[in-house]
Amino acid sequence: MLSTLARAATRRPLTVIGLWAAFLLLGFGLGTGVFADLSDDVPDVPGTESDLADDHLSGIDPTGESVTAVVAGEAVSDAALRAQVERTVAEVRRIAGVADVPDPYTTPGLTARDGQALVIPVTFEGGLxxxxxxEATDRAVETIKRIDAPDVHVSGGELLGRQLGERAQQDVEKAELISLPVVLALLLVVFGGLRAAALPLVVAVSGIAGAFLGLFVFSQVTDISVYAIQVTTMLGLGLAVDYALLTLVRFREERRYTDDVVEAVHRTVASAGRTVLFSGLTVAVSLTGLLVFPSVFLRSIGLAVAAVVVVDMLAAVTLLPALLTRFGGRIRPSKARSEHEEGRVFARLARFAQRRRTAVLVTVVPVLLLLALPVTGLRIAIGDARQLPAATEARQLYDTVDAHFPKGTGVSPVVVVLGPGTTPATADRIRALVAHAESRDLPGGTTVVELMPPGSVDGGAATGLVERVREIRGDEPVQVTGVAARLVDFRAMLAERAPWAALTVLAGIFVLLFAFTGSVLLPLRTVATTLLSLGAALGVVVWVFQDGHGAGLLGGEGLGALSLTVPPLVVSIAFGLAMDYEIFILARMRESLSADRRRTLAGRASRRPVHAIARHRDTLDGGPAVRADSSAGEEPREPSGQAAGVPAGRREAGRGVPTGSTVRRHTGDEREAVVTGLRRSGRVVTCAALLLAVVFGAFMTGGFSPILQIGLGLTLAVLIDATVVRMLLVPATMALLGRRAWWAPKPLRRAHERFGLREAAPEPRLPTSV
Structure with missing residues (x-):
């Protein structure tokens, strides 16, 4: 498949570039329409009690959405201001579609006790x-904004989604303006030339276009959260740079061996392209866990991010080869370095970790576990306007109300729907749960009771009230909805589906890594070390944003809980990114093992008859998959007197030549292969992690608390994984496992031999300067 893509890209590069240009126009033209239809409501879970009750109320309640205005900054008793407010209220009442606007001067609770602020709630008709x-919302806002006062803020309802969408678009543009120049500067340092440094940005722009287009498509069938825009765009940008970086580094290496650009592109796609393919698949598989959750938000963002990963992957193996075919001739080859000069720092780290594997494990693992300790106290919440940037209209309204009105003002009530047949005794017991409850009758014999909980909208008192109502009702037709009820249902959904999501992801990752390595222990080792970095990153996020240690330095504040979408998103996305770097390193390890074996067989072939060499040529070109030659559970042993890699008892008579079905794919020097793998991939992995951290950091400048939490979690997970885990834990655990790291039971070895995905790279050549 990769060979076919490479040939298409090199034969018709202008056609490929033209198709991607059309895709970019579509993404930045049609795709950006998603900003006009974003939602801030993410906790809804279809089929839950709160969702069903909300749908029922929407069908029978004659009132619809509402917006809230606050006027502050001067004494509201001032005659001129009062005249303006009363005139405005009268005008808003006459707007078509407006159901009710109470007079803030005569309605209790709408004027602040300090006399410096008042609230004007506007309720619209249902069924609009x-x-x-x-149109009704815009006219109401325009009318209210004409009030001449120092502070006039309007938000809520449908208006809030639009305001957040506009802010999200500004934040995305700001993040791109910050990240792209910094990424370009770093790429200039890496490649030393503008042409090579600019190509990853072209691929990155394709990733952004794919993010917009994917979200726009999903917005036609479901709600898209304002936070999905930033999460999807940052990943589209970051992964595109990662894949392009890996491909370009390999292309510059291949240019050392040939002056033929097309041949260098083919060899690059056959090696680095295969790594990109598996990396993209592992990230996409890691996101399939989000599809297990019935939450519309989690499913939509999982599908959108997976679509973006596929776009980045396709751009790296089609668009980038086409660009290299047209412009790669002027890209300088990487400098030829001796084995001792290339990646010396990473080689020394690997050898240190191998020699001191026990010390590394007993030092690093406890530190990571200590960082992960705050996860045990993790709490999730829907949150309030404090999650929003200070400059947003909704946050300014919240801060103004909070400054002038009693605590708890504006907190969403727990909504109890009493269906026909509910006994008066049950209704009275429910009303008695709180000091203040309001009731109203709806058509069909339904009664709605609004219970005002103490504390925050989703605090322990509010969620406890929901659970208490559900205990009291018994078998009677009573349903509970509202913000607190949706949070209770969301938490229950996470608890129920999280094990299945984890099982789905781990099974998929195991299959892919087994297909890549032919080992059953390497996937297990990879998952274990990755979970350590994930736990450490999430623990720091909890410590910062839940407990409030240093959140102000990042533009946020301690909120007592994380946003309810942060844990599943951070875990799934960071797990995929960690697998990304694992594939980068394993690919170089396998290549080293295969290269060592090529040299061994080539030296032996010079002493064999020509027909024997031809007969077993497939072993020279075999993929780097590792096949254990011993029985299940036994460590393979090299037979005495034979070249490394020749299994005992399976040699051609008189020659000692291994049969193609049982030959080992490596020489047995696994420790040196780990060193070589890190020597050759360490620079790429470190640069990729740094570039991703820059991208995530740029998106954190927007100030949305959920994005700050997700950005910090992903940044820490990537940096910890690319440094501590990949540079220390990987070589230490590989040394601990030894040759057993590449072990698999015989049935699985045969399955991998038959179905394992591999595409052998061409034989290496001497540098053109030799």
């Missing part, structure tokens, strides 16, 4: 079309 509701 989207166009009618939008």
């Amino acid at each position: 079309s989207d166009e009618a509701e939008e």
Whole structure:
């Protein structure tokens, strides 16, 4: 497949570039339409009690959405200001589609006790079309904004989604303006030339276009959260740079061996392209765990991010080869270095970790576990306007109300729907749960009771109230909805589906890594070390944003809980990124093992008859998959007097030549292969992690608390994984496992031999300067 893609890209490079240009126009033209239809409501879970009750109320409640205005900054008793407010209230009431606007001067609770602020709630009619509701909202906001006062803020309802969408678009543009120049500067340092440094940015722009287009498509069938825009775009940008970096580094290496650009591109795609393919698949598989959750938000963002990963992967193996075919001739080859000069720092780290494997493990593992300790106290919540940047209209409204009104003002109530047949005794017991409850009758014999909980909208008192109502109702037709009820249902959904999501991801990752390595122990080792870095990163996020240690330095504040979408998103995405770097390193390890074996067989072949060499040529070109030659559970042993890699008892008579079905794919020097793998991939992995950290950091400048939490979690996970885990734990654990790291039971070895995905790279050549 990769060979076919490479040939298409090199034969028709202008056609490939033209197709991708059309895709970019589509993504930045049609795709950016998603910013006009974003939602801030993410905790809804279809089929849950809170969702069903909300749908039921939407069908019978004559009132619709509402917006809230706050006027502050001067004494609201001032005659001129009062006249303006009363005139404005009268005008808003006459707007088509407006159901109710209470007088803030005569309605209890709408004027602050300090006399410096008042609230104007505007409720719209139910059943309005989207166009009618939008027009009524715009006219109401325009009318209220004409009030001459120091502070006039309006938000809520449908208006909030639009305000956040506009802010999200500004934040994405700001992040791109910050990250792209910094990424370009870093790539200039890496490659030493503008042409090579600019190509990853071209691929990155393709990733952004793919993010916009994917989200726009999903927005036609489901709600898209404002936070999905930033998460998807940052990953689209970051992964595109990662894959392009890996490919370009390999292309510059291949240019040392040939002056033929097309041949260098083919060899690059056959090696680095295969790594990109598996890396993209592992990231996509890691996100399939989000599809197990019935949450619309989690499913949509999982599908959107997976789509973006596929776009980045395709761009790296089609667009980039086409660009290299047209412009790669002027890209300088990488400098030829001796084995001792190349990646000396990473080689020394690997050898140190191998020699001191026990010391490394007993030092690094406890430190990571200590960092992960705060996860044991993890709490999730929907949150309030404090999650929003200070400059947003909704946050300014919240801060103004909080400054002038009693605590708890504006907290969403726990909504209890009493269906026909509910006994008066049950209704009275429910009302008695709180000091303040309001009731209203709806058509069909339904009664709605709104219970005002103490504390925050999703605090322990509010969620406890939901659970208490559900205990009291017994078998009667009573349903609970509202913000607190949705949080309770979301938590229950996570607890129920999380084990299945983990099982789905781990099974998929195991299959892919087994297909890549032919080992059953390497996937297990990879998952174990990756979970350590994930736990450490998430623990720091909890310590910062939940407990409030240093959150202000990042532009946030301690909120007592994480946003409810942060843990599943950080875990799934960071797990995929960690697998990304694992594939980078394993690919070089396997290549080293295969190269060592090529040299061994080539030296032996010079002493064999020509027909024997031809007969077993397939072993020279075999993929780097590792096949254990021993029985299940036994460590392979090299037969005395034979070249490394020849299994005992399976040699051609008189020659000692291994049969193609049982030959080992390596020489037995696994320790040196680990060193070589890190020597050759360490620079790429470190640069890729640094570039991703830059991208994530740029998106954190927007100030949305969930994005700050996700950005910090992903940044820490990537940096910890690319440094501590990959540079220390990987060589230490590989040394501890030894040759057993590449072990697999015989049935699985045969399955890998038959179905394992591999595409052998061409034989290496001497540098053109030799």
